Amino acid sequence: MELQVKPLAMAVVVMAAISSVALPQAVAADxxxxxxxxxxxxxxxxxxxxxxxxxxxxxxxxxxxxxLIAVNARFPxxxxxxxxxxxxxxxxxxxxxxxxxxxxxLSESEIDAITDFVHSL
Amino acid sequence: MTMKKIxxxxxxxxxxLGTTGVYASQADDINxxxxxxxxxxxxxxxxxxxxxxxxxxxxxxxxxxxxxDFPPFEDHVAKGEALWNKKFKNGNSxxxxxxxxxxxxxxxxxxxxxxxxxxETLEGNIVACQKANGEKPFGLKKGNxxxxxxxxxxxxxxxKVNVVVPDDKDAQAAYEAGKQFFYAKRGQLNLxxxxxxxYSAGMYARGNLLSPVMGHTTHFPVWRGxxxxxxxxxxxxxxRRYGGCNKQVRAKPFKAQGKEYSNMExxxxxxxxxxxxxxxxxxx
Amino acid sequence: xKKMTLKVALLAAMMATSGFAVAxxxxxxxxxxxxxxxxxxxxxxxxxxxxDSRWKKSTAVKVDGKKMSYLHAAEAYAxxxxxxxAMKYAGIAKFEGEMGYQQAMDQKNAGxxx
Numbered sequence: 452m453e454l455q456v457k458p459l460a461m462a463v464v465v466m467a468a469i470s471s472v473a474l475p476q477a478v479a480a481d482x483x484x485x486x487x488x489x490x491x492x493x494x495x496x497x498x499x500x501x502x503x504x505x506x507x508x509x510x511x512x513x514x515x516x517x518x519l520i521a522v523n524a525r526f527p528x529x530x531x532x533x534x535x536x537x538x539x540x541x542x543x544x545x546x547x548x549x550x551x552x553x554x555x556x557l558s559e560s561e562i563d564a565i566t567d568f569v570h571s572l
Numbered sequence: 573m574t575m576k577k578i579x580x581x582x583x584x585x586x587x588x589l590g591t592t593g594v595y596a597s598q599a600d601d602i603n604x605x606x607x608x609x610x611x612x613x614x615x616x617x618x619x620x621x622x623x624x625x626x627x628x629x630x631x632x633x634x635x636x637x638x639x640x641d642f643p644p645f646e647d648h649v650a651k652g653e654a655l656w657n658k659k660f661k662n663g664n665s666x667x668x669x670x671x672x673x674x675x676x677x678x679x680x681x682x683x684x685x686x687x688x689x690x691x692e693t694l695e696g697n698i699v700a701c702q703k704a705n706g707e708k709p710f711g712l713k714k715g716n717x718x719x720x721x722x723x724x725x726x727x728x729x730x731x732k733v734n735v736v737v738p739d740d741k742d743a744q745a746a747y748e749a750g751k752q753f754f755y756a757k758r759g760q761l762n763l764x765x766x767x768x769x770x771y772s773a774g775m776y777a778r779g780n781l782l783s784p785v786m787g788h789t790t791h792f793p794v795w796r797g798x799x800x801x802x803x804x805x806x807x808x809x810x811x812r813r814y815g816g817c818n819k820q821v822r823a824k825p826f827k828a829q830g831k832e833y834s835n836m837e838x839x840x841x842x843x844x845x846x847x848x849x850x851x852x853x854x855x856x
Numbered sequence: 857x858k859k860m861t862l863k864v865a866l867l868a869a870m871m872a873t874s875g876f877a878v879a880x881x882x883x884x885x886x887x888x889x890x891x892x893x894x895x896x897x898x899x900x901x902x903x904x905x906x907x908d909s910r911w912k913k914s915t916a917v918k919v920d921g922k923k924m925s926y927l928h929a930a931e932a933y934a935x936x937x938x939x940x941x942a943m944k945y946a947g948i949a950k951f952e953g954e955m956g957y958q959q960a961m962d963q964k965n966a967g968x969x970x
Binding site: 751755758770 | 955
Binding site: 544545553554555 | 948951952955962969
């Protein structure tokens with residue numbers, strides 16, 4: 452288990468470097484929202500995404516969920532990504548991921564911001 | 573051997589099995605879980621599961637072993653021994669309720685009380701004993717109850733957990749209720765005990781390595797680094813831990829020694845059947 | 857003189873309507889508080905209450921430097937006459953009661969799937 456962690460962390464860093472080079476326009480478009488989303492995502496009392504996901508720029512991440520790399524490529528449809536964050540139990544009732552929107556863990560605007568941030572990864 | 577004799581012997585064997593009261597669902601659950609963890613952690617021997625996440629990570633194990641070299645809970649066990657030996661005002665003591673041989677106490681719990689139709693736990697009986705003898709009962713989560721429980725458990729070290737669910741509809745219902753509690757998602761975060769300690773066992777939540785449920789109850793009460801940072805002395809009971817878990821998923825915790833947690837302990841401890849008691853212990 | 861009476865009359869009218877508005881706010885808060893309590897009692901019956909709805913050790917909301925649950929926050933604001941915030945927190949408690957009940961019902965038959 453532990454052996455997998457380090458290569459994944461490296462992959463996160465590498466992918467983040469690539470995406471920031473490849474997609475400067477997309478990043479520039481909503482940079483304020485993305486910045487807000489990053490804050491909410493990393494806040495332990497809000498999204499606390501690092502508990503389960505490795506994310507570029509975050510430390511001490513867990514590995515219960517998949518690392519958030521190349522999200523843009525995996526979820527070209529932003530609305531689908533937002534729906535996952537809002538309530539992942541809709542598509543998988545056994546998921547570990549808390550239903551952030553359905554259970555009001557985050558506000559709608561916080562979910563918008565997180566979606567933009569994760570979509571930019 | 574005649575055919576008749578063989579048949580009689582087989583019949584006797586069946587009867588013997590029947591009277592030991594093995595509840596099929598409990599046996600199935602234990603087997604399924606052992607099989608599941610064997611597949612998940614093929615290199616970890618069964619007996620190692622008593623050591624929780626320290627069986628799964630060499631790094632974490634080094635820390636744990638160094639904590640065990642100078643255990644932070646030796647004084648607590650000594651306090652527990654003094655409590656065991658102390659006489660009540662009426663001349664009785666805990667031995668009056670729990671039995672004179674302290675090595676034979678821990679492993680009788682949890683068990684089904686057919687008369688009162690409820691699960692009895694060690695800590696529940698400690699407090700019941702105090703009440704029956706006109707003593708002021710201990711708190712249920714930390715302090716004296718944890719010291720005494722730790723001393724009693726330490727005297728059973730080396731014995732194997734063997735929780736029996738008897739052939740009794742109500743006992744089986746209590747076990748099933750405990751199982752449902754363990755597997756049900758709850759709280760604002762919508763997480764079950766099983767989400768972390770079955771399906772994600774061995775994974776990291778931040779820096780915490782999630783421990784497999786099998787082996788959880790072998791080493792309680794525990795001294796936890798996390799608890800030592802809060803009020804108190806780091807020591808706590810199994811039901812204190814249950815409350816902490818519920819709070820973390822943002823569910824309202826239930827009362828220690830209440831029906832919900834006692835039923836859950838009946839199931840939860842069953843999942844450690846066959847593993848060796850080694851208590852108290854250090855946990856992150 | 858005429859002007860004065862007009863002013864007094866206007867002031868009286870304003871006071872009356874604002875008093876009326878407060879009474880309205882108080883009524884709708886009381887209804888919301890009752891609905892929240894009922895929803896939470898229903899959730900409690902099935903073991904589905906959440907941590908911050910009305911647990912006395914909850915630290916979810918800070919009112920005047922004191923941390924408390926949503927329902928307690930609603931009561932604290934109502935006691936100060938701040939029915940806007942009282943409504944808001946009673947509403948959160950009600951929502952949590954409804955969701956907690958629903959969740960417990962959905963999980964009624966939870967069991968191993970390994």
